[in-house]
Amino acid sequence: MAAQIKKEAVLDETALRKKAIIKQRIISIIPLIACLILAALYLIFASIKGYSISIGLQTIISDATLVALVATGATFIFTSGSFDLSLGSNMLVSALLGGLVGSATNSLVLMLLTSIGVAVLLSVLNSTLASVFNLPVFIMTIVMMSVYGAVATLILTTLGKNAQISVPMALVEPLNTTWFRVILIVGYELLCLFLFYILKLGRQQKFLGGNPFCAYLSGIKSKRLTIISFALAGIGIGLAAFSMTVQTPTLSASSGSSVGMNMLIALVFGGMTMSGGPKSKMYAALLGAFSMSFLDAFMNIFVSGSWYLQIVKGVLFIIVVFLINMGNKVKLLER
Template structure:
C-alpha cells in the first residue's frame, strides 16, 4: 500500500513527519505481505513441479492464468467495494446475466453483437447502482442488499436463457479467446491492463483517496468534505461493471452464454481479495497484492486437481486459506498497526 493509499490520506496534515513515519511502516508491512505471497507462490510451484510433471508445462500454466483472469477481473471490482468496507455477493449473478444477455440478444432477438455487449455491460452497471443505492439510501447492510441482487440476477439469467447455456456465440468472442498479444493470450493482457488502470485510479486520483478514506474512517472522511455515499455507490457500480466484463470473458472461454456457470464464484472472489491483503475492515489494500492472491488461489485449485484430490476437498482447502488470510488481516490490524500507532504517539509526546 503506497503512502497515499492510507485511510487518512488527504485528511491528515502533510507536515506531520511522525504520521509520515507511521505510514511508511504500514507500507513496509504491505510490502512484506506481497513478498510473502510471492514466496509462497514460488515455493508451492517448485513443490508442485516435483509432485506433478504436468504442473510446469506451458499449457497448464497458461490454463491456470486464463482461468484466473475471470476471477481477477471480478476481484478488481470487489476490491473497490471491500475498500469502502462493503461486500458484494452479487458478482457471480451479474457475471452470468451479462454472459447470457451478450449472446441471447444476438441469437434470440437478432441484435448486433455490439448492442448485446453494450446491454450486458449496462446491466452490470445498473445492478451495481441498485446495490449502491440500497446500501447508502435505504441503509440496508451490504451483505443483505447484495444477497438480494445475487438471487434476482441469477433468476433473471435463468428466466432469459431457459436455464441452459446459449450457443453459438458471435465470432467476436471466439476471436477474443484466440487472440494473442506478443504471444500472450489477449485475455491475460486485458486483465493486467484493467488492474493497472484500477491501481492508478486508487493511488493517483482524488476518487481513489476518497475510497481509502471512506473505508478507513467514514466519519473523518465526511468531516473532510468527502461525499461518502457517492463514493460507495460508485464503488458498487465499478464492481458491477467488472463482473459484467468477466461475464464477457467467460462467454469467450466457454463459447456459450454461460447461464449455469460461476456457482459459488462470489466466495472465491472474496477469498482471493482477502488473501491478497485487502482488509475486510476497509481502507487498506492494493491491486498488486490482490492479483497475487488470485494467482495463489488459482494455483491451489490447480494443485488439488492435478493431485487427484477428491473434489469436495477443494472447498475445504479454499476455506482454510480464507480463514488463514482473515486471521492474518485481524492480527495485522489489531496488533501490528496498533503497536505502530502507540509508538508514534509515544515518540510525539516525548
C-alpha cells in the same frame, strides 16, 4: 546483577525502528512470496509428473483472469468499507444478456458493451437502492443476489433452449486465446491501478473505509463515492462475464457459480484486508487470483475432485483471515 538488569532494560530506539520497518516490509511481501512458492511448487511437480506445463499455464491464466477481473473491481467496494454478495449472480445475468445480444447481432462489440452495461447497471442499482432506503449496502446485496438469481433463471427458461443460452462458437473463437485474456486483465488492472493510486478517488475510498464519520467531516460524499465504487466494480464484472462467455459459449444457471467465493479467497490470499480502509491494496486481487489458481493446479496433480480443492481452499482462507486479524489487533495502548 542489578547493573546487568539495568543494561538489558535500556533500549536503542533506532535499532527498534529499523527492526519494525524490516518486519513491516517482510509482512507486506508475504502474499507475493506465497504466490511465487505456489508457482514454483506447481512447476516443479508438474515437470516431475510429466504434465504439460504449457497447457497448465494456459488453464491457470484462464481461471485466474476470471477471478481477478471480478476481484479487482470488488476491491473498490471493499476498500470503501462495503461488501457485495451479489457479484456472482450479477455476472451470470450480464453474461446471459450479453450472450443473447451477441447471438442476435453477431457482434462481439455489442456483446461486450451489453455485458459491461448490464453489470454496471445492476451494481449501481444495489448501491442506489441502499442509498434510497438508507440501508447498509451489503444488506441490499443479499436481497439482490436472490433477485438477480431469479432473473437469470427467468432468462434461461424463457429465452434459452433447455435452460441454456448458446453463443455461436465461430463468433467467440477468435478471442478464445490466452493472449486475449492477458490483454484483458492487464488493461483492466492498469486502469484500476491508475484510478486507485493516481486519482483522488482512491484516497477518498480508503479514508471512507477507514472511518466513515471522519470521512464525512472531511468533506467526502460517501453515497456518491459508494455508487462510483460499485460502478467500477461493475466494469470488472462485465469484463469477466464477457471473458466467461468467450471461454464457455454455452451458458447455464451454474456458469460462474463459484466466482463469488473464489473472489473472496483471492482477495484474502493477495493480502487485502476484509474491513477495507487505508491498508487496502489494488494489486491484491490479481496476486491472490494467481496464488489460488497455482494452488488449484498444484493440488490437481495429486488428487482429483473439486470438493477436495474447495475444502483445502476454505481451510486456507480461514487460516489467512485469522493471521491477518492477529496482525491487525491493536497493539498500542491509546495514550
